[in-house]
Amino acid sequence: xxxxxxxxxxxxxxxxxxxxxxxxxxxxxxxxxxxxxxxxxxxxxxxxxxxxxxxxxxxxxxxxxxxxxxxxxxxxxxxxxxxxxxxxxxxxxxxxxxxxxxxxxxxxxxxxxxxxxxxxxxxxxxxxxxxxxxxxxxxxxxxxxxxxxxxxxxxxxxxxxxxxxxxxxxxxxxxxxxxxxxxxxxxxxxxxxxxxxxxxxxxxxxxxxxxxxxxxxxxxxxxxxxxxxxxxxxxxxxxxxxxxxxxxxxxxxxxxxxxxxxxxxxxxxxxxxxxxxxxxxxxxxxxxxxxxxxxxxxxxxxxxxxxxxxxxxxxxxxxxxxxxxxxxxxxxxxxxxxxxxxxxxxxxxxxxxxxxxxxxxxxxxxxxxxxxxxxxxxxxxxxxxxxxxxxxxxxxxxxxxxxxxxxxxxxxxxxxxxxxxxxxxxxxxxxxxxxxxxxxxxxxxxxxxxxxxxxxxxxxxxxxxxxxxxxxx
Numbered sequence: 333x334x335x336x337x338x339x340x341x342x343x344x345x346x347x348x349x350x351x352x353x354x355x356x357x358x359x360x361x362x363x364x365x366x367x368x369x370x371x372x373x374x375x376x377x378x379x380x381x382x383x384x385x386x387x388x389x390x391x392x393x394x395x396x397x398x399x400x401x402x403x404x405x406x407x408x409x410x411x412x413x414x415x416x417x418x419x420x421x422x423x424x425x426x427x428x429x430x431x432x433x434x435x436x437x438x439x440x441x442x443x444x445x446x447x448x449x450x451x452x453x454x455x456x457x458x459x460x461x462x463x464x465x466x467x468x469x470x471x472x473x474x475x476x477x478x479x480x481x482x483x484x485x486x487x488x489x490x491x492x493x494x495x496x497x498x499x500x501x502x503x504x505x506x507x508x509x510x511x512x513x514x515x516x517x518x519x520x521x522x523x524x525x526x527x528x529x530x531x532x533x534x535x536x537x538x539x540x541x542x543x544x545x546x547x548x549x550x551x552x553x554x555x556x557x558x559x560x561x562x563x564x565x566x567x568x569x570x571x572x573x574x575x576x577x578x579x580x581x582x583x584x585x586x587x588x589x590x591x592x593x594x595x596x597x598x599x600x601x602x603x604x605x606x607x608x609x610x611x612x613x614x615x616x617x618x619x620x621x622x623x624x625x626x627x628x629x630x631x632x633x634x635x636x637x638x639x640x641x642x643x644x645x646x647x648x649x650x651x652x653x654x655x656x657x658x659x660x661x662x663x664x665x666x667x668x669x670x671x672x673x674x675x676x677x678x679x680x681x682x683x684x685x686x687x688x689x690x691x692x693x694x695x696x697x698x699x700x701x702x703x704x705x706x707x708x709x710x711x712x713x714x715x716x717x718x719x720x721x722x723x724x725x726x727x728x729x730x731x732x733x734x735x736x737x738x739x740x741x742x743x744x745x746x747x748x749x750x751x752x753x754x755x756x757x758x759x760x761x762x763x764x765x766x767x768x769x770x771x772x773x774x775x776x777x778x779x780x781x782x783x784x785x786x787x788x789x790x791x792x793x794x795x796x797x798x799x800x801x802x803x804x805x
Contacts, residue, residue, distance in 0.1 A: 373584050375591045376519055381664070382599025384522040384657030385574025391529065391606065392631050392651040394568050395614040400624025402564040403555040407611035409564035410571070414604030416769070417572040419762035420728040421600050422752045423735040425593035428579045430738075430748035432588035436579030436665075437727045438672050444734030447678075447801055448792055453727055454673040455788035456781075460723035461666035462700065464573070465659055466707035467720070469496040472655035478632075479652050482645045496708045503660045504701030507667065508687065508694050521660070525653040528646050533609050536638045540616030551619055566772035570721045571607065574658070575600050576728065577665040589749030613638075666700035667693055678796045715777060722773055722781035729766035732759040 373381075398406035427440040438457055442450020473492035480487055538544045554561065578595045585591050614623055614630060617637045623630050631651075635643030671693040674683030687694040736759050738746055752758050770778065 373591075374586050375594055378578050378585060378591055378595025379599055379602070380519045380522040380657075381661045382575045382578045382595055383526070383602055384654075385577050385661040385665075386572055386599065386603040387522075387525060387529075387606065387654050387657070391571075391610055392647070392654055394571060395611055395634070396623050396626045396630030398564050398568055398611065399615055399620040399630075401556070401567070402560040403553070403620040404551055404611070404615045405554040405556075405561050406564055406568075406615070406620070407608045408554075409561050410568055410607035410611060411604065412561070412565040413569040413572055414600060414607070416565075416569065416762070416765045417575060417600045417604070418597065419758055419765060420732060421575050421596045422754075423732050423759040423762055424576055424579055424728075425596050426748045426750050426752045427731065427735055427738070428592040428596070429589045429750045430746050432585060432592065433672065436668070436672075437576055437731050438669055440579075441727075441730050441734045442676065442801055444738045445730065447796070447799060448789070449730065450676075450801070451673070451678045451792040451796055452785055452788045453730060454669060454678060455791060456723045456785055457669045457727055458666060458673070458700075459784050459788075460720040460727075461577075461662050461669060462703045463707065464720040465500075465662040465666060465700075465704045468655050468659040468662060469500045469704065469708050470711060472496055472499060472652065472659055475648065475652040475655055478648050479645075482641075482648050493709060493711050497705055499656070500659070500663075500701060500705050500708055503663050504697055504704075506660070507664050508692055508697050509690050521653050521657045525650055525657065528650045528653070529606060529610075532635055532639065532643060532646055532650075533606070533613055536613035536617065536634070537609060539638055540613055551615065555620070563772060566769045568607075569725075569769055570718070572600065572603070573721060573724045574603075574661070576724070576731070577661060593750045663697070663700055663704065666704075667696040670696035670699045676801055677799050678792070715780070718773060718777040719780045719784070722770060722777050723784065725766045725770050726781070726785070729763045732763035732766070735759045736763075 395406070398409060402409050424437070424440070427444075428436070431439055431443060433439045436457075438450055438454030441453045470492065473494075473496035476495050477487050477492060535544070575596045578592065578599065585595075610631075614634045617623070617634045618626070618630075623634075626633050632644050632647050635645075635647035637643070639646065670679065671684050673679050674681060674696065683695050683699060684693060685695045686692065735752065736756060739755065
C-alpha cells in the first residue's frame, strides 16, 4: 500500500540521502544504522501498552482529589476526558495506518506540518516521556514500600529512590533485550492489574447498588454545579496520556492497519469505563466529602471498606503494578521517539542504531533510560509530570491539525487503512479540546513547557535546519 512507499530516512545538509554506514560487529553487539525494527507486537501487546500506561494516577491517585472538586459528578469528568481522548485517538489511528512507523506523533506531524514542527514535537516528546517515566518510577518506589508495609515488612522511606533507580535500570535492560520480552512483561502485568481491579470494582458495584451488604445513602450528583466538572476534567485528563504511545511502536506492530486503531481506541474505551466505575464505587463507599479528606491514598481505604485488609492489600499491590506497567511502557515509547528523530537526522544518526542480536534501538534506549535515572535521583518530579502533560497536549492538538492538512492535500503516498469517522469535525474538535485543556494548567508548568519547546526550536535552527525529510510537505 502507499505507506510502504514512504521513505523514513532523513537527508544530509546538502539535501542528498545520507550514506548508509556498513554493519559493524563487535564482541558486545552487532548493530547497523540502516536496519528496521522487527514487527513482533500483536493487538494484545498494543492494548497492554495503552492500557498499562493509562491505568496509573487515574485509578489510584485521582478519585479522592476529583471527588473533592466535583463530588460524584467526577465520574462525568472522567467520562468527558475519555471523550476528548477519543477525539484524538481516532485521527491518530488514521495517521498511524498511513504511516506505521516508529515515532508515532513525531512522524505524523513532521510529514504533515513540516520539519520544524516535527523537530519541536519530536524532541519535546522525548523530554515529556522522560519526565513522565521518572514520575512513574518514583511512584513505583512508594508503592513498593507500601506493599511491603501491608504484609508486615517495614522499610524506611529513604529506600524509595534506590528502589526506583534499580527498577529503572532493570526496565531499560529488559527493553534492550527485545520488544517482545518487554511486551510479555507488559501483557502479564496489565492482565493481573485488570484482574485485581475487576474483583474490587465488581464487589464494590454490587455493594453500592445494594445487591450485597447495605445500600449506600444517596448523594446529590452535582453538588458544586457544572463548572467544577469541566475543571476536574482538565485535572484528570493526565490519566489518558497513554493511548498515543501505542503509535510510537507502530513500526513493530503486526497488521498495523487493523491492530493500531483497535489498540488505541480500545485502550481509551477500556480505561474510560474503569475510571467511571471507580469513581462510582469510591463515592458510594464514603461519600465525596470524606473521600476527598482521604486524599491521594483514598483508594486503599475504599478497598479496605469493601473487602477488608485483603482489599487494601489488593489496591496497594495494584498501584505497584500500575506504576510498573506505566514506567515500562514509557521507557519503550521514549526510546522509539528518540529512534525516529535520529533516523531522520534531526539528532545524530548514531542514535538510531539497532542491535541486530535483539532487534532493538539500544542507543535510543540508553538516551531514554539515562536521563530518567538522573531525574529519579532528584525525587522531585511532580511539576515535571505536569510539564509532560503540557507537552503531550501540544502533541495531540498538532496530530489533529496534521490530519486536517494531509486530508486537504492528499499526497500520493497517503493511503490509510482506517479513515476517521466524522471528518473534519472530529479532528477539529480534538485539536480545540487539546489546546483548551492547556489553559487550565498551572502557570509554572505552562512556562516550563513553552521553554522546552523554544529550546527544541533552537536545536533545530542550530543543528537540523538544512535537513529535508522525504515525504514531508
